[in-house]
Structures are given as structure tokens and as C-alpha cells.
Amino acid sequence: MSRVFLGMPAHAPADVAALHARRPFPDAARDALADTQLRRNIGAATATIRGKRAAVVAEVDDWEQLRLAGQAIKAATMSRLAEHLQRLEREVTARGGTVHWARDAAEANRIVTDLVRATGADEVVKVKSMVTQEIGLNEALAEAGIAAWETDLAELIVQLGQDTPSHILVPAIHRNRAEIREIFLREMPGADPALTDDPRALAMAARAHLRRKFLTARVAVSGANFAVADTGTLLVVESEGNGRMCLTLPDTLITVMGIEKIVPTWSDLEVFLQLLPRSSTGERMNPYTSAWTGVTPGDGPQEFHLVLLDNGRTAVLADEVGREALHCIRCSACLNVCPVYERTGGHAYGSVYPGPIGAVLTPLLTGTPGNPSLPYASTLCGACFDACPVRIDIPSLLVHLRGRTTQERAEAHLLPSAEAVAMAAASWVMASPRRFAWAGRSARLGRLLARRGRIRRLPPPLSAWTTARDAPAPPAQTFRDWWRSNRGKQ
Amino acid sequence: MRIALFVTCLSDTLFPQVGQATTVLLERLGHEVVFPQAQTCCGQMHINTGYQRQALPLVEHYADVFADADAIVAPSGSCVGSVRHQHATVARSLGRHQLAQRSAAVAAKTFELCEFLVDVLGVTDVGAYFPHRVTYHPTCHSLRMLHVADKPLRLLRQVRGLSLIELPDAEQCCGFGGTFALKNADTSTAMLADKMTRVLSTRAEVLTAGDSSCLMHIGGGLGRLSSGTRTLHIAEILAATETGAGS
Numbered sequence: 001m002s003r004v005f006l007g008m009p010a011h012a013p014a015d016v017a018a019l020h021a022r023r024p025f026p027d028a029a030r031d032a033l034a035d036t037q038l039r040r041n042i043g044a045a046t047a048t049i050r051g052k053r054a055a056v057v058a059e060v061d062d063w064e065q066l067r068l069a070g071q072a073i074k075a076a077t078m079s080r081l082a083e084h085l086q087r088l089e090r091e092v093t094a095r096g097g098t099v100h101w102a103r104d105a106a107e108a109n110r111i112v113t114d115l116v117r118a119t120g121a122d123e124v125v126k127v128k129s130m131v132t133q134e135i136g137l138n139e140a141l142a143e144a145g146i147a148a149w150e151t152d153l154a155e156l157i158v159q160l161g162q163d164t165p166s167h168i169l170v171p172a173i174h175r176n177r178a179e180i181r182e183i184f185l186r187e188m189p190g191a192d193p194a195l196t197d198d199p200r201a202l203a204m205a206a207r208a209h210l211r212r213k214f215l216t217a218r219v220a221v222s223g224a225n226f227a228v229a230d231t232g233t234l235l236v237v238e239s240e241g242n243g244r245m246c247l248t249l250p251d252t253l254i255t256v257m258g259i260e261k262i263v264p265t266w267s268d269l270e271v272f273l274q275l276l277p278r279s280s281t282g283e284r285m286n287p288y289t290s291a292w293t294g295v296t297p298g299d300g301p302q303e304f305h306l307v308l309l310d311n312g313r314t315a316v317l318a319d320e321v322g323r324e325a326l327h328c329i330r331c332s333a334c335l336n337v338c339p340v341y342e343r344t345g346g347h348a349y350g351s352v353y354p355g356p357i358g359a360v361l362t363p364l365l366t367g368t369p370g371n372p373s374l375p376y377a378s379t380l381c382g383a384c385f386d387a388c389p390v391r392i393d394i395p396s397l398l399v400h401l402r403g404r405t406t407q408e409r410a411e412a413h414l415l416p417s418a419e420a421v422a423m424a425a426a427s428w429v430m431a432s433p434r435r436f437a438w439a440g441r442s443a444r445l446g447r448l449l450a451r452r453g454r455i456r457r458l459p460p461p462l463s464a465w466t467t468a469r470d471a472p473a474p475p476a477q478t479f480r481d482w483w484r485s486n487r488g489k490q
Numbered sequence: 491m492r493i494a495l496f497v498t499c500l501s502d503t504l505f506p507q508v509g510q511a512t513t514v515l516l517e518r519l520g521h522e523v524v525f526p527q528a529q530t531c532c533g534q535m536h537i538n539t540g541y542q543r544q545a546l547p548l549v550e551h552y553a554d555v556f557a558d559a560d561a562i563v564a565p566s567g568s569c570v571g572s573v574r575h576q577h578a579t580v581a582r583s584l585g586r587h588q589l590a591q592r593s594a595a596v597a598a599k600t601f602e603l604c605e606f607l608v609d610v611l612g613v614t615d616v617g618a619y620f621p622h623r624v625t626y627h628p629t630c631h632s633l634r635m636l637h638v639a640d641k642p643l644r645l646l647r648q649v650r651g652l653s654l655i656e657l658p659d660a661e662q663c664c665g666f667g668g669t670f671a672l673k674n675a676d677t678s679t680a681m682l683a684d685k686m687t688r689v690l691s692t693r694a695e696v697l698t699a700g701d702s703s704c705l706m707h708i709g710g711g712l713g714r715l716s717s718g719t720r721t722l723h724i725a726e727i728l729a730a731t732e733t734g735a736g737s
């Protein structure tokens with residue numbers, strides 16, 4: 001495998017909370033599981049999106065070929081990432097844009113804050129963007145006295161509710177209509193007290209609110225779904241068109257983009273613009289695709305800045321197995337099919353990237369010691385891999401990260417834990433047929449705990465099993481003993 | 491055909507009846523079954539929990555024990571999935587390239603029971619008799635790692651007396667996930683609860699699957715409820731005849 005070197009890889013800094021779980025996943029999940037409203041909201045929403053996605057994917061005869069093409073383009077791009085990024089920088093600059101490089105969240109925030117300050121503005125409108133959440137940009141701007149207004153409907157709901165997003169694509173998926181109505185009435189200046197929870201009425205209320213922002217804002221901040229190196233073009237895809245308002249009305253546009261979002265040429269986009277809408281919203285084509293290249297005198301923003309963000313990505317690239325996570329196009333299909341996400345919701349993952357991709361991407365960006373419980377937040381059922389439009393083998397990445405976690409713990413002398421001792425002992429027993437046969441026979445002792453063939457309570461750590469499930473009583477005879485007495489020696 | 495049985499550690503120690511049923515079934519179909527006594531465990535639990543180094547001796551042991559077998563059959567989708575998709579990778583990642591090659595060779599002749607019956611032996615009617623209402627849960631590794639697809643259903647449909655009832659949301663994970671059931675016990679239980687609701691809605695007497703591990707999880711939940719639905723491994727149903735399972 002090739003090695004990519006882009007300088008010293010550094011992980012995302014710990015002082016930006018957006019990637020660092022405050023609590024281990026099992027603890028945070030426990031609270032979410034107890035919230036019946038949340039489970040109902042998420043269960044219903046993911047089931048709907050799952051159904052839509054399955055239907056539109058089934059329409060495409062060559063879906064598997066498309067997935068393979070997407071995977072191949074990503075792999076080829078990542079192996080020459082530095083080259084493509086330098087090309088992008090040249091092309092953007094040649095067309096009147098300015099390119100900035102940010103090693104991590106703090107640096108990116110500083111760059112954006114300074115750029116906004118230089119315009120004299122004290123507020124910005126925002127296109128929905130994961131990467132600006134990853135770096136905690138809104139909070140950083142607020143500290144500098146600059147208000148950042150989210151313009152995506154779901155993102156607005158989250159912002160007004162002083163909440164955090166719980167889904168990549170549908171940040172307010174954990175809220176239902178009645179809850180949204182309450183948030184609008186409480187937080188939206190000038191909201192009609194007679195507002196109902198009809199989706200259309202809610203959308204119109206948000207529209208009126210946002211229109212005021214669009215017409216006054218002089219600076220916009222966006223992320224990017226793709227950047228075409230060949231021409232220095234940035235792209236955003238969206239469903240509502242609010243993003244396009246931000247991309248066209250203000251005088252200054254600042255785009256923050258993770259370095260992995262690059263594609264070499266326009267023809268590469270052809271594949272992703274088919275894969276993305278069907279996988280994410282279950283649409284054949286996404287309603288709004290906006291592309292912009294540098295600045296065009298007299299048309300659109302007259303000042304354009306592109307901030308290229310690392311924040312742990314080169315460290316991910318240095319992990320020969322883990323780098324596949326950088327292929328992600330943030331479609332969120334893996335969230336919608338994940339049985340764990342469906343029950344716990346996104347907040348339990350403690351990162352702006354929840355669900356299966358979050359369980360691998362977050363610890364990759366921060367380093368596994370920063371998020372040791374996330375690689376275990378999966379049953380490895382494989383539904384995410386099947387759904388992923390660019391064929392990221394998330395289950396194998398999870399297993400890889402689990403290996404990295406235990407390995408690093410061993411090296412830091414945090415092992416032996418009870419688990420590590422048990423695993424080593426089991427390995428020792430199972431490596432020898434004689435020891436294993438003996439252990440199988442001794443398991444019969446467990447029969448003392450059983451009643452009518454079942455065990456209702458096991459000692460710790462196996463007690464976690466018997467809180468909700470009976471355990472089977474060990475049989476009087478193991479299989480190998482049965483074999484010996486019924487089929488003889490061989 | 492001479493078939494080497496990989497009974498799996500779980501079946502050996504906790505569910506010997508599954509290994510017995512597999513033996514009886516394959517013998518009834520006219521094949522010779524051998525049980526290499528040195529076998530132990532595929533190491534899946536170690537690998538999936540992040541203990542690749544501790545799994546390596548087990549990976550090597552499996553390759554040694556089954557090196558000479560013509561075909562290896564196991565009554566477990568997840569263990570076969572581990573042999574096929576993880577053994578060589580683990581060996582390679584720990585720098586054991588020769589072992590990786592041997593593991594890949596042994597993996598190529600390792601089959602899950604249903605897939606072996608349908609793809610290799612070419613049978614769907616195994617001459618079974620089981621006059622009960624049965625519903626089938628496709629376990630994740632059989633379904634997505636091995637792509638056994640509808641092979642188990644094709645086998646079950648040929649069982650005389652059996653009425654097969656479709657399980658709603660069958661393809662959703664039951665929440666077992668090996669050590670997930672202990673490390674994330676609450677989430678595992680929530681997933682189990684939903685799976686049990688679906689199973690009970692079928693009013694089947696028996697829930698079957700191709701993995702004792704998932705059945706131990708779902709069966710443990712159903713047993714706690716005294717629900718009246720029990721779990722049986724698909725080998726046990728396919729081995730059943732009018733004169734009994736005959737172990």
C-alpha cells in the first residue's frame with residue numbers, strides 16, 4: 001500500500017468539544033434509550049428514509065457498478081491528495097479567490113473570525129455544513145461577538161432550540177412537529193402565536209424568519225460537498241435552496257472544507273451526484289446543486305475565501321486501514337440503516353458525526369484514546385457497509401479500531417484490565433485441544449446455577465447478560481464427549 | 491463425501507445438540523462426517539473485541555487442524571464469516587504472510603451448513619419432518635458476510651409438516667453482537683426487545699436461525715418472558731424426522 005506524507009500528522013485538538021464525547025457511549029446511550037419520545041421520533045424518521053432510499057436505489061440497474069466507481073475514484077484521489085490540493089489552490093487563486101490552510105479547528109476558527117472582522121460585519125448567514133460544526137465555528141464566532149445564523153431549516157430548529165444536531169443530514173431528526181412548533185413560538189422573534197404544527201405552516205414561519213437574515217447579511221459561511229481541482233470549483237448540494245441564497249446574496253463568501261472533499265475532475269462528479277441524492281434523501285436528483293468558481297465581477301460575492309482544513313485528516317490518511325473513512329460523502333445512509341443509531345439517536349455518540357461512520361471517523365480524527373468507547377458502539381451487523389454508496393467497509397474499520405484501542409492501551413500499560421485477562425486466558429485455553437476439552441467439561445459446574453435448564457443470574461461481569469436474558473445451562477455432556485462415546489476415536 | 495465438522499466452541503460446550511443434529515443430518519444424506527478432535531475455536535470473539543494478537547494462535551490452530559480436510563462445515567454463519575473474512579486479514583496485519591495464505595486456502599473450503607447443503611450438495615429437500623409453526627431469523631453474518639440469501643428458507647420450505655411464517659423486519663440485527671451484549675447491555679436489550687416483539691407477533695412455536703449465538707440471546711429473552719416460543723437451530727429442524735431427531 002502507498003504511504004502518503006503531508007507533514008507531521010496531528011489529531012484533532014481536544015479543546016474543541018464537537019468531536020470529543022464527554023461520556024462513554026454506553027452511558028450516554030442509556031439515557032437516550034429511556035427517552036421514549038426520542039426513540040419514537042428517530043425510529044419513525046429513519047424507517048421513512050430507509051424506505052425511500054431502498055425504492056430509488058432499486059431503480060438503478062448499475063448501482064453496484066456506481067458504488068465501485070465511487071470507491072475507486074476516492075481511493076485514487078486519496079493516494080495523490082497533496083497534488084490535487086495544490087492544483088485546487090492554484091486554480092482558486094487564479095480566479096480571484098484566496099486559499100487558507102488550517103492545521104486544526106482552532107486555526108480554522110481564527111482564520112474565519114479574522115476574515116469576518118475585516119469586513120466589519122457582526123453577523124453571518126450559514127449554509128448547512130458539517131465541517132463548521134466539527135470545528136465549533138458558531139461558538140468561536142459568538143465569542144468574537146459575531147452572530148452566526150443557520151439557514152437550513154433543520155439546522156435552524158437545532159440552533160433555536162439551543163440543542164445539538166443528532167443526524168448528519170437531518171440534524172433535528174430527534175424532534176417531532178409539536179416540539180418544533182414550541183421551539184419556534186418560544187425562540188423566533190415575531191412568530192405568529194396561532195402557528196400550528198402543520199409542516200407547511202412551520203416551513204413558512206421559518207421562511208419569513210430567514211428572509212430577513214438573507215437580505216441583511218453581508219457575509220456567508222459555507223462548507224462544501226465537493227471541490228473540483230481541475231477548475232477550482234466548489235459545490236454544495238441541498239434540498240431547500242436556502243444555501244443558494246447565502247451563496248449568491250452576500251458580498252463575501254467564506255468556505256471551509258475538509259481536505260478529503262476534493263475530486264480531480266468534473267467527470268468524477270458524475271458518479272457522486274448520482275450516488276449522493278439517492279443514498280441521502282432518497283431522491284433521484286438533489287433539488288439544488290450550486291457550483292462557484294472564484295469571483296465573477298458584478299455577479300455574486302465579490303470576495304471569496306477557501307479554508308482548507310486538516311484537523312486530524314492527515315493522521316487518518318496515515319492509517320493504512322482507517323484512511324478509507326475519508327471516502328465518506330456524508331450521505332448519512334449508514335445512520336438510517338443502523339439498528340444501534342435507530343435506538344440511541346445521534347447525541348449518544350458525543351460527536352457531530354454520529355452513527356456508524358461517526359463511530360469510526362471520530363476516533364480516527366481524535367485518536368482512539370480520545371474516544372475509546374465508540375468503536376464498540378456497533379454489533380458489526382454490516383447493514384452500514386451494504387448501504388454505503390462508496391462501499392466503506394465500516395464493520396472492518398470498527399474491528400481495526402478496536403484492535404488499535406487495545407493495542408494502545410497495552411502499550412500505555414493500561415492493560416491488563418479484567419477483560420484483557422479474560423481474553424488472554426481464553427486464548428490460552430482455546431489454543432490447546434486438551435485444555436479446551438477440560439474447560440468444556442468444567443463448564444458443567446455451571447449446572448449448579450441452573451433451574452429447569454436455564455440460569456437466571458450470573459456473577460459479574462456476565463451479570464450484564466442476565467439482567468435481561470436467561471443463560472443456557474451447560475449440558476451434561478459436551479459435543480466432543482458425545483462424539484467420543486457415539487462415533488468413537490477419530 | 492468426507493466432511494469435516496467444525497462444531498464451534500459455543501456448540502461444543504453449550505449446545506451439543508446442534509453439532510449432533512448436523513452430524514446426523516449429513517450422515518443421513520449419505521456422507522461421512524469426521525470430527526477433527528484437536529479443533530477449538532475460530533477466535534471471532536477475540537478479533538471482534540480487539541484482541542488480534544490473542545486471536546492469532548487460534549487462527550493458526552484452525553488452519554493446522556483443517557489443513558487436510560476436503561470440505562469443512564460449521565453450523566454457524568458468524569464463525570464461518572470470521573474464518574472467511576477475518577483469518578487471513580489478522581494474520582497479514584500481524585506480519586504472518588505465510589499463515590495468511592494457509593488461512594485463505596482453508597477458508598475457501600469452509601462452509602456454513604445451509605450454504606453447503608444447497609450450493610455444494612445441491613439438495614433442498616433433506617427429508618425432514620417437523621410439524622410446527624416456525625419463523626426464521628436471518629442472522630447478520632449469514633445474511634451480509636456470507637450472502638446465504640434465501641437458502642435456509644428454501645430448505646425449510648421442503649420440510650414436511652412445517653408451516654413457515656414470515657418474520658417482520660427479519661433483517662434487523664437482534665442486538666447480540668458478541669461482547670456488544672455485555673459492553674452495551676442496554677442498547678443490546680433494546681434491540682432484543684424489538685426483535686422479540688416481532689417474533690411474538692408471528693405466533694410461531696419455534697424461532698430458528700443458523701447461529702447458536704443469536705439464538706442464545708433471543709432465546710434467553712423469550713425464556714425470561716415465558717413466552718411459549720422456543721428457539722431451535724436450523725440444523726435441529728433439518729435433522730428431525732418422523733422417528734425423531736435421532737441423535
Ligand code: SF4
Pocket residue numbers: 279327328329330331332333334335357384387388389390391392
Ligand atoms: S460512511 Fe458511507 S453511508 Fe455513511 S455517511 Fe459516509 S458515505 Fe454515507
